[in-house]
Amino acid sequence: MEVKVDSSPLESWLRKMGVRQERVQEQLVHEISDIIHRDLRDPRLGFVTLTGAEITRDLRHAKVFVSVLGDERARQQCLKALQSATGLLRGEFARRAHLRVAPELEFHFDYGIERGQRIFELLHSVEGDLKPRSDGDLILPEPEVREQA
DSSP states (O other): OOOOOOOOHHHHHHHHHHHHHHHHHHHHHHHHHHHHHHTOOOTTOOSEEEEEEEEOTTSSEEEEEEEESSOHHHHHHHHHHHHHTHHHHHHHHHHHHTOSSOOEEEEEEOOHHHHHHHHHHHHHHHHHHOEEOTTSOEEOOOOOOOOOO
């Protein structure tokens, strides 16, 4: 028979804090994305997508991850536009989330989508190298033999 011990009030509070932190984090991504797409009219923003956020336990600092469609110049321009709009984004988020203190926002690029696209391209190129047999199995290409000089 297993005896269940009640957790301390501190442990209970920390668990709740983790849930609140997660909830604010999700709301941050949703609200900031909405503000960017509806309220900001900066042409430097282009095609920007918020992919996630990390917020500290005290809800005072947040890293917001963005993905930008375009070249490196477009990414840098987008980052400058987001940094110049940080005050507006913080204030509007605090108002919408009913927070007394809005977190300090830091914007970082998320290269995950680009990495995924590159992996997809590599897999697609490898798929072309495989030759199907008549019985449905795949034949791997012969390895290249390099002569040593």
